[in-house]
Amino acid sequence: MAAPDVVVNLAEKLALFDDHWSPRIVGQVNDLHLKIAKGQGDFPWHVHEETDEFFLVVRGSLTVRVRGMNDAVIGAGEFFVVPRGVEHAPLADAECEFLMLEPAGTVNTGDGERGELTAEDEWI
């Protein structure tokens, strides 16, 4: 998949959908997909053994619970990187919006079984 040849406005893309914990792909840098998502409520604990995971919050606040570490409370204009192999679980009391970076093909619910929160790859 070639990199997009246009300027992408995050707010415009985020206005295109309403569901939570369902990332959409908006760009690619080398082997990494740039994804945007909205979050509200609990997301299950999971792990990505082969990749770090980047979260940049653009609206609201996202908490990432991280096994063995303090919670990462990420506000707008802040980012956090979950190291590979570290179990984590996003959480948002109120709706938040964020940008993620993950290798193409990464499953949002991690390396375990797929479930109802497992998202399919979708470019918008």
Add this chain to the structure above:
Amino acid sequence: MAAPDVVVNLAEKLALFDDHWSPRIVGQVNDLHLKIAKGQGDFPWHVHEETDEFFLVVRGSLTVRVRGMNDAVIGAGEFFVVPRGVEHAPLADAECEFLMLEPAGTVNTGDGERGELTAEDEWI
């Protein structure tokens, strides 16, 4: 270099320096460095043969002139990815601030000769 284990506030990091076109490293995702920079004026044409380059503007407006394409005019909250192998030259009439993604070791002035605008790797 391990990924940072703290939440990074972009505005706080950007307040730590004033020089233009001199990226600072603020995080890492797999083999990619997350860098922040301020830009004002012209940056020379250059190319990265081996990597795409991601620009996310957080304040102001950054224009990326791209050989063979229209200029990418990137406002706050917008991103653009320069495909690998494509010559480009950033430009900013007024000061802007942006986040970049580049493989660790990428030279900001590209694959040609190093010059006075070539930045050394510096974490902040």
